[in-house]
Amino acid sequence: MDLPVREFAASGYRSLQRIVYPVSRLDVLVGANGVGKSNLYRALELLRAAAANGLGAQLAQEGLEAALWAGPRRSEPVQIGLGVTLASPHRTDATLRYDVAVGFPPPTAAAFQLEPQIKTERLTHATSQRKVVLAERDGPSVMARGEDGRPATVEIDLLASETMLGRLEDPSRYPALDLLRRTLLEWRxxxxxxxxxxxxxxxxxxxxxxxxxxxxxxxxxxxxxxxxxxxxxxxxxxxxxxxxxxxxxxxxxxxxxxxxxxxxxxxxxxxxxxxxxxxxxxxxxxxxxxxxxxxxxxxxxxxxxxxxxxxxxxxxxxxxxxxxxxxxxxxxxxxxxxxxxxxxxxxGAGAVRTVLKRNGATAIEGLTPFGAFRDDED
Incomplete structure (x- = not known):
């Protein structure tokens, strides 16, 4: 069962200070060398890596310090954030949203000093009427809604670099999480x-x-x-x-x-x-x-x-x-x-979008901070 991608988001990753992109059937990104086109592509690859339980390992191979946004930072934690919204298979007005945040482990964590740590993960089901968190991870703690719809703590031994998405494999109890994982793993x-x-x-x-x-x-x-x-x-x-x-x-x-x-x-x-x-x-x-x-x-x-x-x-x-x-x-x-x-x-199959740099950050011409293109709004 295919779940089309509706939106992709990345923040704090290399030149991607913050991007929210409305994904269509065919997206063409063109631009000069060094503007960050490949970083957008790579961020999508990292979402698939989260489903394969390899997100921490892949960021470790890149070097987390090198992968983090190097521009000016505010007071928020230094983290890489990735998110994807998929169409729900059951309702035309419904979506599944997965978000993950990665950063350095605190000194007391059961992780190596420079090992990327999965800080938070969240899977949300949203309709035009309501939004429900189906599964959530905060550090080593995991909550998920079972077949009865009630939230419950999940007993699972998660290492700092492992993802809930990659580890919590129980299709009968957590079907939405399983469907999301299988969909991302099929990406090429x-x-x-x-x-x-x-x-x-x-x-x-x-x-x-x-x-x-x-x-x-x-x-x-x-x-x-x-x-x-x-x-x-x-x-x-x-x-x-x-x-x-x-x-x-x-x-x-x-x-x-x-x-x-x-x-x-x-x-x-x-x-x-x-x-x-x-x-x-x-x-x-x-x-x-x-x-x-x-x-x-x-x-x-x-x-x-x-x-x-x-x-x-x-x-x-x-x-x-x-x-x-x-x-x-x-x-x-x-x-x-x-x-x-x-x-x-x-x-006539898809729109061509120009990728450029603004103040060191990757930007896409016409894209608003809220994930819409001005020409689409017009």
Missing amino acids: FYHDLRTDPGSPLRRPCTAVAAPNLASDGSNLAAVFATLAHIRGDTAELDALIERAFPGAKLVVPTPDATASFGLRLPDFPRRVFDAAELSDGTLRFLALAGALMAYRLPPFVALNEPESSLHPDLMEPLGALIAKASERTQVWLVTHSERLAAAVEAS
């Missing part, structure tokens, strides 16, 4: 589709039906084989490849123990070039096609600079691919390419 982030000689994209993979592409692209051959030999329909994929590489044809052999693919090029019609032989740009474009045309798309897909290593003439086919994917899922696109942003905007 594509920024590390390597094309070097050792890239997993260049190797055959185990032949197991693949509904969607792994974040590192390691099952790309299985994604293509699933479309070709299980769904039995590659018409849209073939049309995309023809538009991007006129005269080329994707070849997907029937898998045995492994799945593989290759490309037949117009200059050499009798030979199939396997994945290990393809150019970086060609292989990366095929990986993006696998990510966005897979048998079953994740509920939320984030792309960070997908134009890297692609020829400029591929921006229009890529823009069309992204726009088409937004009919099946929500897409968050971060790009340096004005040409790609223009190609997406020309499709």
Whole structure:
């Protein structure tokens, strides 16, 4: 059951002093280097990490001191705040909201000195009439409402860097928390589709039906084989490849123990070039096609600079691919390419938003502090 994202919020994280963003079906963020586009993308990744119980570990790898907002601070605690609002599956006017705050542990905490500590978490169900806190964590203490709707203390051993969202796994007693966790875990982030000689994209993979592409692209051959030999329909994929590489044809052999693919090029019609032989740009474009045309798309897909290593003439086919994917899922696109942003905007599928810096803080042109765009209000 998909829960569409309605709003995303981040504060105190790197250049994100405070951002509240109303998420749509397709969001395109474009801007110069250093304005914080990747920080927005990374903050969304950290929300997924909270569901996987890896938020503390990922911030520790970044270095919490480096990850904290470095600009002027008021008297409030020095913390990173993340939040996401999802549509409720039961009512059109209802939402589920998850918030988490992370900071340094106090000297008396059962944590390492520089270990990120999950300070608070809260899951809220809201309708137009009322708002109910379904689960809440304050330090090591956890409260959750059970099947009877009554709040009760939950006996759970939480380490400082662990999340309630990742640890409190009991679908029958806490169905909303479980649904939120499973939804976030299904999100996919594509920024590390390597094309070097050792890239997993260049190797055959185990032949197991693949509904969607792994974040590192390691099952790309299985994604293509699933479309070709299980769904039995590659018409849209073939049309995309023809538009991007006129005269080329994707070849997907029937898998045995492994799945593989290759490309037949117009200059050499009798030979199939396997994945290990393809150019970086060609292989990366095929990986993006696998990510966005897979048998079953994740509920939320984030792309960070997908134009890297692609020829400029591929921006229009890529823009069309992204726009088409937004009919099946929500897409968050971060790009340096004005040409790609223009190609997406020309499709009419989503609005292009300009990311900029104001007084050292990431800002988005036209976005108010309360999470609405002025052009939407008009």
